[in-house]
Amino acid sequence: MADKLFFSRDTxxxxxxxxxxxxxxxxxxxxxxxxxxxxxxxxTSEITLNEMANASGVxxxxxxxxxxxxxxxxxxxxxYVRPFVSAGSPTLANGVAGAASTTHAVEEVLWxxxxxxxxxxxxxxxxxxxxxxxxxxxxxITFANxxxxxxxxxxxxxxxxxxxxYRIKGCCVNEAxxxxxxxxxxxxNWSGMGSIIEDIEDLIVRANDAPNxxxxxxxxxxxxxxxxxxxxxxxxxxxxxxxxxxxxxAIDEGSTSADTSNFIRNRLTSLAVTNTSGVAGFQTxxxxxxxxxxxxxxxxxxxxxxxxxxxxxxxxxxxxxTRSVSGSFTCYLxxxxxxxxxxxxxxxxxxxxxxxxxxNDFGLAFSVGGAAATPGLVVTVPxxxxxxxxxxxxxxxxxxxxxxxxxxxxNTADEATIKYKGTTL
Numbered sequence: 001m002a003d004k005l006f007f008s009r010d011t012x013x014x015x016x017x018x019x020x021x022x023x024x025x026x027x028x029x030x031x032x033x034x035x036x037x038x039x040x041x042x043x044t045s046e047i048t049l050n051e052m053a054n055a056s057g058v059x060x061x062x063x064x065x066x067x068x069x070x071x072x073x074x075x076x077x078x079x080y081v082r083p084f085v086s087a088g089s090p091t092l093a094n095g096v097a098g099a100a101s102t103t104h105a106v107e108e109v110l111w112x113x114x115x116x117x118x119x120x121x122x123x124x125x126x127x128x129x130x131x132x133x134x135x136x137x138x139x140x141i142t143f144a145n146x147x148x149x150x151x152x153x154x155x156x157x158x159x160x161x162x163x164x165x166y167r168i169k170g171c172c173v174n175e176a177x178x179x180x181x182x183x184x185x186x187x188x189n190w191s192g193m194g195s196i197i198e199d200i201e202d203l204i205v206r207a208n209d210a211p212n213x214x215x216x217x218x219x220x221x222x223x224x225x226x227x228x229x230x231x232x233x234x235x236x237x238x239x240x241x242x243x244x245x246x247x248x249x250a251i252d253e254g255s256t257s258a259d260t261s262n263f264i265r266n267r268l269t270s271l272a273v274t275n276t277s278g279v280a281g282f283q284t285x286x287x288x289x290x291x292x293x294x295x296x297x298x299x300x301x302x303x304x305x306x307x308x309x310x311x312x313x314x315x316x317x318x319x320x321x322t323r324s325v326s327g328s329f330t331c332y333l334x335x336x337x338x339x340x341x342x343x344x345x346x347x348x349x350x351x352x353x354x355x356x357x358x359x360n361d362f363g364l365a366f367s368v369g370g371a372a373a374t375p376g377l378v379v380t381v382p383x384x385x386x387x388x389x390x391x392x393x394x395x396x397x398x399x400x401x402x403x404x405x406x407x408x409x410x411n412t413a414d415e416a417t418i419k420y421k422g423t424t425l
Contacts, residue, residue, distance in 0.1 A: 012159040013036070015110070026122065082264075097251050103134065109251075111130075116128070117129075117151065165199075167198045168196070175190070175298045262423050264368055271365070274286075274363040283346060293328060301319070301321060302321055385404045
């Protein structure tokens with residue numbers, strides 16, 4: 001009987017980058033919520049017999065099973081939205097994200113790989129897909145680099161307590177879903193795929209060692225070391241080929257501080273609905289107060305796997321599909337009878353009566369945490385096509401409106417923009 005069990009509450013998740021030579025060169029700590037998962041299955045073929053009886057009345061009824069290939073590994077987890085203003089002066093050992101006063105997010109490495117190649121500039125400590133502005137300007141994320149056939153890849157490491165660690169190689173981010181739970185904290189649900197799940201057996205586990213003093217027979221470039229002291233569990237990666245390696249700590253700024261002021265409360269979220277294109281039959285803007293909603297970004301990835309006979313084939317990698325931005329928002333059905341402001345009932349009326357409008361065009365701006373909040377997250381969908389709202393006949397009648405974020409034209413990648421507004425911890 002096993003004398004040691006592992007508990008999901010002890011799990012630590014890290015994202016690591018691999019250089020062109022196959023050596024680890026950067027890592028991020030990604031705090032996840034309960035409910036994470038990862039798995040991999042096989043694709044099999046079955047051969048059966050179907051024949052009549054012989055002279056003795058015998059009919060063979062056996063079958064054979066063959067493993068053709070591994071299906072892509074699948075993973076999913078949720079993270080809180082946690083923007084912050086970096087303290088600056090990153091070193092090998094302090095886990096700082098970037099230059100002083102620049103805006104970052106704990107989960108930014110996932111956005112970098114979702115929207116582009118995830119190119120990290122170790123000199124400037126930022127991603128080329130982003131604009132890391134100061135505390136006032138915020139962190140700007142766009143889709144400008146996403147019109148490619150292959151996006152960024154990385155390795156996911158799930159450390160299920162000391163002694164059991166799994167690595168999913170060649171991961172990509174397929175979907176990111178932002179939910180507006182009115183009584184919750186702003187959360188993004190991430191999911192994606194990878195090539196293969198490995199059980200890491202050569203992980204070095206040490207406690208209370210200074211990074212530059214770590215010595216071990218496995219100090220070759222790319223080795224992994226876990227500091228399992230009482231203060232927490234941090235992943236270090238070796239940056240030198242031999243001797244006392246330069247161990248670089250995973251970036252974890254913004255997630256390890258006792259200061260929780262960079263969490264965002266959904267209840268303060270607001271929505272601006274505007275008729276930005278001036279389509280006839282619609283009002284300039286609508287006063288809509290949210291009761292809930294969702295924005296989902298998807299790359300619609302496909303993994304390619306060879307089909308050679310006689311071997312168990314492994315997935316090669318991903319290709320992108322149609323990029324999509326969609327979601328929904330809910331609000332009470334209301335009418336403003338005093339100030340003349342166009343409300344949710346007017347929005348329903350205008351959409352249902354717009355029989356001559358093939359594609360309507362609204363600007364949506366979801367200010368998660370509040371329009372002027374710091375920290376905050378603003379998701380802007382400048383060209384949103386709204387479907388006819390549906391009624392929910394509860395005690396208080398409400399509307400649900402589905403929307404689709406569309407680009408300016410079919411060749412342009414501008415369906416949405418994302419802005420993080422960070423706070424100093």
